[in-house]
Amino acid sequence: MKKFACMLLALLLCLTSVAALAEYTPSKKAADLTKVEVTAENLPADSGFFIRIVNEDETEYQKQLNICEAEVAKLAASDSIEAYFGANVDLKALVAANQMNVFEFKPIIAGNYDVAYGKVTAKMLFSTPYEAGEKVAVMIGLVNENADGTITVDWNAFEGVGIAADQIEAAGSIQVELDAETVLAIQNGIALLAVVSD
Amino acid sequence: MKQHVKKPGTKLKAVCVLLIAVAILLGLYRGGRWLETRRNNPEPRGNYQERKANEATVTYDGTVYRQRKNLTSILLMGIDHDSGETGGQADFLQLIVIDDTSRTLKRLSIDRDTMTPITVLGVLGNRSGVRTAQVSLSHGFGDGKEQSCELTAEAVSNLLLGMPVDFYLAMNLDGIAALNDMAGGVTVTLADDFSAQDPAMAQGATLTLHGDQAEIYVRSRRNVGVGTNEARMVRQEQYVAKLFAQLDTQMRSDQSFSGTMFDTLSPYLTTSIGRGRLINVVWLAKDYARQEPLSISGEHRVGSDGFMQFYADEASLYETVLDLFYEEVK
Numbered sequence: 001m002k003k004f005a006c007m008l009l010a011l012l013l014c015l016t017s018v019a020a021l022a023e024y025t026p027s028k029k030a031a032d033l034t035k036v037e038v039t040a041e042n043l044p045a046d047s048g049f050f051i052r053i054v055n056e057d058e059t060e061y062q063k064q065l066n067i068c069e070a071e072v073a074k075l076a077a078s079d080s081i082e083a084y085f086g087a088n089v090d091l092k093a094l095v096a097a098n099q100m101n102v103f104e105f106k107p108i109i110a111g112n113y114d115v116a117y118g119k120v121t122a123k124m125l126f127s128t129p130y131e132a133g134e135k136v137a138v139m140i141g142l143v144n145e146n147a148d149g150t151i152t153v154d155w156n157a158f159e160g161v162g163i164a165a166d167q168i169e170a171a172g173s174i175q176v177e178l179d180a181e182t183v184l185a186i187q188n189g190i191a192l193l194a195v196v197s198d
Numbered sequence: 199m200k201q202h203v204k205k206p207g208t209k210l211k212a213v214c215v216l217l218i219a220v221a222i223l224l225g226l227y228r229g230g231r232w233l234e235t236r237r238n239n240p241e242p243r244g245n246y247q248e249r250k251a252n253e254a255t256v257t258y259d260g261t262v263y264r265q266r267k268n269l270t271s272i273l274l275m276g277i278d279h280d281s282g283e284t285g286g287q288a289d290f291l292q293l294i295v296i297d298d299t300s301r302t303l304k305r306l307s308i309d310r311d312t313m314t315p316i317t318v319l320g321v322l323g324n325r326s327g328v329r330t331a332q333v334s335l336s337h338g339f340g341d342g343k344e345q346s347c348e349l350t351a352e353a354v355s356n357l358l359l360g361m362p363v364d365f366y367l368a369m370n371l372d373g374i375a376a377l378n379d380m381a382g383g384v385t386v387t388l389a390d391d392f393s394a395q396d397p398a399m400a401q402g403a404t405l406t407l408h409g410d411q412a413e414i415y416v417r418s419r420r421n422v423g424v425g426t427n428e429a430r431m432v433r434q435e436q437y438v439a440k441l442f443a444q445l446d447t448q449m450r451s452d453q454s455f456s457g458t459m460f461d462t463l464s465p466y467l468t469t470s471i472g473r474g475r476l477i478n479v480v481w482l483a484k485d486y487a488r489q490e491p492l493s494i495s496g497e498h499r500v501g502s503d504g505f506m507q508f509y510a511d512e513a514s515l516y517e518t519v520l521d522l523f524y525e526e527v528k
Contacts, residue, residue: 027311028505029287030338033331076322103320127318128326168313168330169503
């Protein structure tokens with residue numbers, strides 16, 4: 001009888017798992033090609049710490065999206081990529097290329113971070129297929145809302161590198177190390193992310 | 199009284215000037231004639247053997263195939279903008295291949311999750327590279343109009359081993375109700391329950407879909423049946439087969455129908471084929487033999503990112519391309 005009950009239970013479990021598998025599997029959208037995975041030096045297991053990119057349909061972040069759009073327009077109108085990001089960053093040295101491009105430019109947010117967690121390593125996946133070993137400059141822009149209503153962005157450059165993907169959907173990832181001060185600034189203010197590559 | 203004395207050599211100079219003027223005129227005339235007649239030279243007759251040798255042929259399973267001529271391929275797309283992204287996704291993809299020589303019209307249904315190389319655009323609209331992803335995502339890049347459609351046509355061409363996509367005709371899925379009603383409504387038996395969206399659409403019911411019911415039937419996926427795109431595609435396939443059959447009947451009997459359809463749907467359309475050309479192509483193909491829609495077999499997998507992927511079987515893909523674009527060399 002016990003044996004029969006066990007078999008029945010196993011069968012039930014099998015059927016339940018099959019039903020669960022057959023349940024809604026989402027189809028991918030272009031926005032799903034972008035995501036960020038983070039780890040930190042002293043990250044507790046249940047910290048809930050995250051850094052993520054804001055997608056265009058997230059209306060609760062409309063202010064960040066509007067600022068981002070305005071900055072993209074400024075970049076498009078600028079004489080060069082270097083001219084837009086400012087002369088204090090040697091982009092050519094970071095990217096190791098004469099010809100530079102900006103393919104990624106998005107608002108970025110962070111949450112549940114504490115400075116005690118230390119340096120953060122972020123794996124960022126974008127739609128652009130960055131090659132493994134490719135040098136890129138990850139630009140973090142901290143937005144200042146001035147008293148006269150204007151916006152200025154302080155850009156900080158971080159050395160990023162393309163990483164090999166073991167899965168087809170992870171192709172295009174880059175890795176970057178961010179200091180605690182920058183991550184805290186992303187969490188407490190309005191921040192933008194841009195990637196400069198060749 | 200002054201005396202006019204002719205200087206010696208004046209007559210000679212006049213003769214020389216006259217000769218030079220005649221020479222220039224003659225030169226201009228010859229030059230003009232050359233320009234006129236240079237295109238009249240007979241063309242070389244060409245080398246027939248060389249032309250045959252340059253014909254695109256492939257060998258598959260010991261049989262030689264050559265690329266068909268007089269083909270017109272039109273990519274039909276159903277675009278869903280619900281995601282809020284600029285481009286939206288090409289959730290419905292069907293390639294129509296019309297062969298004016300064999301007088302056939304073939305259709306190929308393409309799974310929106312088919313993994314294929316797609317072109318990715320950067321934030322400033324420039325090409326940032328090519329990556330392998332779901333074919334429907336190709337529409338998400340670009341302006342949501344012509345640029346996005348061109349990227350999807352390119353992705354479909356990539357999937358079909360470089361075969362050309364001559365035209366595209368993309369309809370926002372918001373237009374499905376209008377299209378459905380133009381066909382007089384489509385009668386279906388509901389295998390799944392849609393009553394949460396429309397009480398009349400209960401599982402097992404047979405009804406003629408009108409207006410928004412068609413959109414619910416074609417678009418819904420979440421909380422309907424097993425919820426997979428594969429299941430929705432089967433449903434779309436059945437609906438589209440009936441819809442196309444009804445539209446086809448009307449297009450075959452009334453030359454102006456395709457023009458009326460074009461006008462009615464134009465708020466929802468993005469296309470590279472002109473109204474007049476579409477009417478002509480449709481009317482010309484009205485008596486062509488129709489075949490059951492083809493599909494590429496393959497394997498559905500859930501990727502490590504939790505999203506559905508469809509990997510086309512290489513042999514099936516190759517055979518489908520041969521069927522659509524090639525003919526056996528006898």
